[in-house]
Amino acid sequence: MRSFIAEVIDDLNLTVDDFEHLVFILPSKRAGTFLKKAISKSIAKTIISPSIFSIEEFIEQVSGLTYINNTEQLFKLYETYLTVGDFEKESFESFLKWGQTLLQDFNEIDRYLIDGPELFSNLSSIQELNHWSLTNEKTELMKNYLHFWNHLGPIYSLFNSKLLQENVGHQGLVYRKAAENIGTYLSHNSKNHVFIGFNALNNAESEIIQTILDTTKSTIYFDIDSYFLEDPVHDAGLFIRKHTSCWNYLKKNSLKGLSNYYLSKKKIKAVGVPKNISQSKYVGNILKEIQEYSPDKLRNTALILADENLLNPILNSIPETIDKVNITMGQQLGNSPIASFFESLFAIHEQRTTKGWFYKDFIRLLSHPVTSILLNTSGFSTNEVITTLKTKNWAYITKDHIASVLDFKMATIPLLFSQAFMEPKQFIANSHVLILELKDIYTQNGNNLALEQLYKFHTLFNQLQDLLFKYDYITNLKGLKTLYLQLLASETLDFKGDPLEGLQVMGMLESRNLDFETVILTSVNEGILPSGKSNNSFIPFDLKIAHGLPIYKEKDAIYTYHFYRLLQRAKNIHLIYNTEPDVLEGGEKSRLITQILTDPNRKDVTEIIASPKVTILQENVESIRKTDDLISLIRTYATKGFSPSSLSNYIRNPVDFYKQNLLGINDIATVEETVAANTFGTIAHDTLEELYTPFIGQELSKEGLEKAKSQIEDTVQKNFKKTHLDGDFSTGKNLISYYVIIKYIQNFIEIEIEGLSKCTTKVIALEQNLSVTLKIPGIDFPVVLKGKLDRIDEVDGVVRIIDYKTGRVQKSNVEIKEWDSLVEDYQYSKAFQLLCYSYMYNHIHPSNSIQAGIISLKNLKAGTQFFAKKESSGRATKEQQRIDSEIISEFERCLFHLISEITNPEIDFLEKEV
Numbered sequence: 001m002r003s004f005i006a007e008v009i010d011d012l013n014l015t016v017d018d019f020e021h022l023v024f025i026l027p028s029k030r031a032g033t034f035l036k037k038a039i040s041k042s043i044a045k046t047i048i049s050p051s052i053f054s055i056e057e058f059i060e061q062v063s064g065l066t067y068i069n070n071t072e073q074l075f076k077l078y079e080t081y082l083t084v085g086d087f088e089k090e091s092f093e094s095f096l097k098w099g100q101t102l103l104q105d106f107n108e109i110d111r112y113l114i115d116g117p118e119l120f121s122n123l124s125s126i127q128e129l130n131h132w133s134l135t136n137e138k139t140e141l142m143k144n145y146l147h148f149w150n151h152l153g154p155i156y157s158l159f160n161s162k163l164l165q166e167n168v169g170h171q172g173l174v175y176r177k178a179a180e181n182i183g184t185y186l187s188h189n190s191k192n193h194v195f196i197g198f199n200a201l202n203n204a205e206s207e208i209i210q211t212i213l214d215t216t217k218s219t220i221y222f223d224i225d226s227y228f229l230e231d232p233v234h235d236a237g238l239f240i241r242k243h244t245s246c247w248n249y250l251k252k253n254s255l256k257g258l259s260n261y262y263l264s265k266k267k268i269k270a271v272g273v274p275k276n277i278s279q280s281k282y283v284g285n286i287l288k289e290i291q292e293y294s295p296d297k298l299r300n301t302a303l304i305l306a307d308e309n310l311l312n313p314i315l316n317s318i319p320e321t322i323d324k325v326n327i328t329m330g331q332q333l334g335n336s337p338i339a340s341f342f343e344s345l346f347a348i349h350e351q352r353t354t355k356g357w358f359y360k361d362f363i364r365l366l367s368h369p370v371t372s373i374l375l376n377t378s379g380f381s382t383n384e385v386i387t388t389l390k391t392k393n394w395a396y397i398t399k400d401h402i403a404s405v406l407d408f409k410m411a412t413i414p415l416l417f418s419q420a421f422m423e424p425k426q427f428i429a430n431s432h433v434l435i436l437e438l439k440d441i442y443t444q445n446g447n448n449l450a451l452e453q454l455y456k457f458h459t460l461f462n463q464l465q466d467l468l469f470k471y472d473y474i475t476n477l478k479g480l481k482t483l484y485l486q487l488l489a490s491e492t493l494d495f496k497g498d499p500l501e502g503l504q505v506m507g508m509l510e511s512r513n514l515d516f517e518t519v520i521l522t523s524v525n526e527g528i529l530p531s532g533k534s535n536n537s538f539i540p541f542d543l544k545i546a547h548g549l550p551i552y553k554e555k556d557a558i559y560t561y562h563f564y565r566l567l568q569r570a571k572n573i574h575l576i577y578n579t580e581p582d583v584l585e586g587g588e589k590s591r592l593i594t595q596i597l598t599d600p601n602r603k604d605v606t607e608i609i610a611s612p613k614v615t616i617l618q619e620n621v622e623s624i625r626k627t628d629d630l631i632s633l634i635r636t637y638a639t640k641g642f643s644p645s646s647l648s649n650y651i652r653n654p655v656d657f658y659k660q661n662l663l664g665i666n667d668i669a670t671v672e673e674t675v676a677a678n679t680f681g682t683i684a685h686d687t688l689e690e691l692y693t694p695f696i697g698q699e700l701s702k703e704g705l706e707k708a709k710s711q712i713e714d715t716v717q718k719n720f721k722k723t724h725l726d727g728d729f730s731t732g733k734n735l736i737s738y739y740v741i742i743k744y745i746q747n748f749i750e751i752e753i754e755g756l757s758k759c760t761t762k763v764i765a766l767e768q769n770l771s772v773t774l775k776i777p778g779i780d781f782p783v784v785l786k787g788k789l790d791r792i793d794e795v796d797g798v799v800r801i802i803d804y805k806t807g808r809v810q811k812s813n814v815e816i817k818e819w820d821s822l823v824e825d826y827q828y829s830k831a832f833q834l835l836c837y838s839y840m841y842n843h844i845h846p847s848n849s850i851q852a853g854i855i856s857l858k859n860l861k862a863g864t865q866f867f868a869k870k871e872s873s874g875r876a877t878k879e880q881q882r883i884d885s886e887i888i889s890e891f892e893r894c895l896f897h898l899i900s901e902i903t904n905p906e907i908d909f910l911e912k913e914v
Contacts, residue, residue: 087147092473094558110172120153221257284317309525324502330492341370624909643788
């Protein structure tokens with residue numbers, strides 16, 4: 001395979017005697033390295049290397065300006081924005097959200113040599129027509145809105161003027177100035193220029209190149225296959241067809257660089273695999289096969305990443321046997337652990353309120369691996385602090401909380417958790433100290449990669465510090481964080497390698513002018529290649545067309561050209577795409593693959609969908625065999641006592657009973673930001689107990705209940721603090737829960753007062769602990785049943801066992817038809833618990849007629865929902881709601897059967913679907 005660059009040098013050798021007097025201009029710096037190698041191979045003597053520039057370097061030289069970095073542009077643009085017009089101006093923090101878009105528009109306007117003031121005049125007229133009010137009088141908001149659009153032209157002009165005064169410019173301004181200076185440049189430069197491998201050109205580039213070609217003995221080589229050039233609708237040849245029809249030079253001279261490789265014999269394979277990791281693994285397999293069967297081919301293999309986020313998984317998938325890998329693209333610094341550390345540091349201080357640090361931000365920073373590295377040098381344990389935080393239920397961490405769990409004598413603690421509210425300059429100063437501490441630790445550990453990343457952060461914070469001292473626009477951490485993230489997004493950790501040896505890993509644009517025998521291209525999906533119809537611009541679509549600015553059609557054509565150019569000279573091509581549907585990243589193969597598959601002139605394309613073989617497995621039901629040790633554990637638990645809730649848990653799912661009740665594996669402790677359901681219930685129960693305690697052994701009276709009613713708020717507040725620990729209930733959902741509990745209990749007492757006119761109620765006991773020992777046939781050890789009864793009272797001579805619930809309860813939960821359903825269906829767990837309480841009470845206080853019911857504080861209008869054994873459908877009678885000796889006897893049979901099943905060594909704990 002003869003590369004495009006090698007063919008260019010061969011052609012130049014026929015007409016040029018001395019290369020050192022030529023000026024070569026290429027689309028990228030990388031291609032310059034390959035050009036030097038091609039020149040050195042083609043000559044037999046030592047010469048001075050010719051001048052080789054990328055197009056951006058060449059434009060900069062012609063313009064006489066220096067490129068200014070993007071961050072400086074943003075500050076200078078904001079400075080200009082503040083000085084133009086008398087409309088209300090946004091803060092720098094708000095400006096950062098749209099300033100970058102405005103810069104891109106300015107850049108594009110200048111690169112395409114558009115009359116900026118005229119365009120912005122048209123844009124303001126459009127906005128004037130589009131504004132949402134038809135009245136003559138405009139509000140202040142409308143005036144500010146329209147003032148902004150009216151002043152975009154002056155902002156653009158003044159911004160460019162300020163940059164020119166400092167001999168700097170954004171890319172577009174440098175290009176515009178170069179187009180203006182090209183005559184001056186040529187008058188001082190007599191060398192011939194050679195332009196190699198250009199395709200899409202903006203107006204400034206086109207004007208500069210045409211001027212050089214028309215006025216000197218320079219030449220241009222296009223890298224295009226005749227197959228695309230001769231097809232009038234193929235996007236790969238769109239721009240070069242335009243050049244041939246418009247340029248005077250190309251009308252007089254034949255097109256150089258034209259080739260006929262695309263239709264040559266190739267092996268093209270389009271492969272669909274699910275997700276990015278699968279793409280990476282598939283690439284690893286391809287590289288492994290090349291290494292095993294044709295290791296020499298690796299020197300002429302390119303791995304092109306259309307989506308550069310694939311770099312990390314790709315690096316982990318390259319076989320270790322491949323010792324030479326050159327990576328052109330940089331690794332995103334934002335993907336490093338240090339980046340997430342500083343993100344956590346920003347978050348905890350940015351989100352801090354007068355109530356303190358939010359516990360999630362606090363835990364996130366404290367448990368971060370980089371924080372652990374910093375603190376563990378002092379023998380510090382973060383787990384103890386986090387456990388304390390969860391145990392005490394600190395939703396917001398105050399300065400006093402911090403002081404009680406962290407030692408501020410440790411040098412690192414005040415840097416991470418400053419007791420004063422953090423200002424931007426102080427944050428940067430603290431960050432510098434933390435970076436130096438990490439530097440010492442990583443140096444001792446020999447972690448060179450982390451040191452490289454740390455140096456990048458050191459320079460990034462230096463840049464932030466310089467900007468803070470130079471400009472006074474950033475007044476809070478939120479603005480600093482926004483700027484930090486913008487800088488971080490452009491920072492990469494560059495790899496060192498030999499661009500002429502080994503496997504080449506690069507992005508799409510880095511492949512310009514380069515040719516490889518084997519090409520592996522990943523993420524060939526719609527929305528990635530090409531990138532789709534994104535329009536991040538203030539300039540409307542129609543206005544762009546009217547002024548000759550590029551739209552998505554041109555952008556799609558650029559990527560189409562790069563895609564097909566890679567295929568021209570390659571012999572083995574692997575096009576890999578993601579088959580998984582994803583809103584953001586496709587799941588649909590690129591139209592470029594479809595074009596190749598449907599091209600009648602390409603018969604050597606195959607498509608396969610690579611996916612793992614999936615076998616349908618039957619769901620395995622978890623089964624716990626009762627070993628001797630487990631039987632011993634059950635015996636111990638039984639002698640201590642089954643509670644109604646533990647038995648209900650067994651009915652719900654025996655495996656949960658095994659894990660939670662027998663082994664004591666409970667849910668992980670967490671901070672309750674908002675009151676949990678069980679905490680809500682505990683507060684309500686404790687409040688009712690405290691309010692009704694004075695009535696134990698007495699009949700309820702209106703006077704007594706009115707007095708209890710006046711004490712509700714204080715009692716709820718006290719129990720809230722006791723149960724919710726240090727949790728706050730002064731705002732948000734907790735405050736709502738606080739008032740809901742008060743309202744529930746007020747309503748309950750009001751109903752009690754209302755009921756006194758119809759019946760007499762005597763409180764027998766509150767929160768009474770009951771325990772009975774059972775002798776169950778077939779079980780050779782005593783079994784204890786225990787529980788706490790919320791309330792036992794007597795209404796008109798009938799003893800009632802009452803269970804309070806804060807959730808909603810339906811009659812169907814407490815009324816049964818079949819006895820077996822009690823121990824088989826969790827739906828009747830509330831009926832089962834009521835009968836357990838009744839059974840225990842009857843065991844101690846034998847009675848042939850009691851009632852057991854649930855009072856739902858959430859649904860007080862439903863009254864007390866009493867247990868009932870019904871023979872048929874319909875409303876339960878009072879007789880059916882009575883729990884007599886027959887009911888007790890039937891329940892005892894069910895209860896003994898259930899406990900026998902739990903203790904039976906022959907019956908495993910089988911998982912139930914919950």
